[in-house]
Amino acid sequence: MLLTITTTHQPATDLGFLLMKHPERVLERPLPFGRSLVFYPEATPEQTTAALLVEVDPVALSRAPAGGETGTLEPYVNDRPYASGSFLAVALRDAYGTAMTGQSRDRPELAAQAIPLTLTLPCVAARGGPELPERLFAPLGYAVEVRPLPLDPEFPEWGERPYVALTLRAQVRLSDALRHLYVLLPALDGKKHYYVGEEEVDKLLRHGQGWLDTHPEREWITARYLRFRGLVTQARAHFVLPDEAGGGPAAADEPAVPAKPRLHDERLDGVAGVLQQSGAARVLDLGCGEGKLLRRLLAAPQFRELVGLDISARSLEIAADKLRLAERPELRERVRLLHGSLAYPDSRLRGFDAAALVEVIEHLEPHRLEALTANVLGFARPGLLVVTTPNREYNATFGEAAGLRHPDHRFEWTRAEFQAWAQAAAQAYGYAVEFRPLGDIHPNYGPVTQMALFTQEGRASPR
Known part of the structure; x- marks a missing residue:
């Protein structure tokens, strides 16, 4: 599975400072389910692209199948090594964890700035129809291009499966774009390859801060990301909109009401x-x-x-x-x-x-x-x-x-x-x-x- 991030911000090579990955080096990182590679297919002042390639070890995956998957062959025959979902989200956080925080040692002012970004994912699991990425990413300001992928291009009569090629374009802070992907890729897929516990509520609230509260699909995203009723209930207690708190924003002289702790x-x-x-x-x-x-x-x-x-x-x-x-x-x-x-x-x-x-x-x-x-x-x-x-x-x-x-x-x-x-x-x-x-x-x-x-x-x- 593959994610590319392209910018035309000048100089475009500053993307390396934001990601904290040098354009002239290939970074390889081990993962519990395989390995990831970060490299730059192009790095010029006019346009720079960073690629995150994730290789899933299917043998290791078969020994520890994802929670909730059943069937005699499913641990061995599935889409996990190829379709972007929770595996890519984990690799994203592992490779770009500092960038997700919005920090940059060498370009702090640029990290706080919205820049032109194009995010490309050749294969994404979108269990809910090809219109689902538009519902999730368009409210965040992205221009969304979706191309449904047939089961086999040589046999179109076999029909389409829940996979799409996805391209997102926006003027957005890099840290925000990474946090959007981290939350929405598992939600699109509807499955996670690891055990979902209370720490997932922390992740959702932390990486959804500043955008998930006001997202029109907030309830759907929360339910798909957390899966279990008790965890969804915990998360919902922390989503408070201004009109839910009393019909509009508080007056300037009114003290802010502290958020209730989880x-x-x-x-x-x-x-x-x-x-x-x-x-x-x-x-x-x-x-x-x-x-x-x-x-x-x-x-x-x-x-x-x-x-x-x-x-x-x-x-x-x-x-x-x-x-x-x-x-x-x-x-x-x-x-x-x-x-x-x-x-x-x-x-x-x-x-x-x-x-x-x-x-x-x-x-x-x-x-x-x-x-x-x-x-x-x-x-x-x-x-x-x-x-x-x-x-x-x-x-x-x-x-x-x-x-x-x-x-x-x-x-x-x-x-x-x-x-x-x-x-x-x-x-x-x-x-x-x-x-x-x-x-x-x-x-x-x-x-x-x-x-x-x-x-x-x-x-x-x-x-």
Whole structure:
């Protein structure tokens, strides 16, 4: 799959400064599903083109087929190596991540300027008809050219498939164009090759900032990008238009109303606050994922030792990258990331002041909870354990048929079920437990997230 970016801005070779890729060099980068190449087919002061070529390894792809794809042959015979979609979006962020932020070390004023750009994609998966790219890109100011691609040019009677050749032209900031592609290519395709979790809401809100709120297809884009009802509901809470807030823009002398924090951020901020109030200095993040809680805790000097544990080696690699551990050797004595499972006792986890299980337990099979409880409260025995989990009763407010909020959840508890489990665990292992709400509280259904604080008997609970 291929993406070319062409500009006639003078001098056109400044495109290399914006992309931070030298026109005289070929950049090759490994990807989990293959490799990408960045090169310049032409680089003159009058016109410069940068090409991003993505080569997908079909053998590697067959060993880890995309989520949601079924069928005996589909892992081996599919359009993933050829039709631009989420694979290209991932490669785009990997190759042009700095350019997507709108930063340029050598041409900062140009990075903030709209320049003439032509974006060409020879094959794009457009599941929704050849008119779909026009609906998505035209409202953003692009002139859109779409050419449907037949299944086989030699046999036109076979008909067309959901693939188009796409050309986009606009006077636009490069960073905006890259963010538009990053969000809209997976939406056009309607599939992603990787697991879709809460971090996808972060990506959508971050890369959709400044344009998605007012897009006429906002709801459709959100649903296609996130796929799952619970994630779509989270994202919708952050789309606020001026006329939705009271019939027009606020008067100049009216104070701006701060945006409501996302539930995911509110939950992590709440747990970080509890840990800080506890006075803990040595803290475990059990099921740390990509290290979002650790990054919050790292900002407080109070936490002298932070340890994240996760069963996913890939998540730990991402956490290390986002914590910048390789770039900041001074953090190595303060932050450790461990690969392991809570299904087994682990002596590395003993002796800590506090630990957190943030939205972890609902991802376990119910019969494994007993082992987790014994290993955390019985073996590791932190002075304080903070546990959060969704409140199933609150799901009724979503206005759809009752169900789990996330496809990887194995269960979700009511308030009574959560309290019964926590009280039994506290009694079994010599802890006291109290319960606190997190996030919005419904008068009938309670909080969107429920939290339990386990403290060793004789210790004061954080306030």
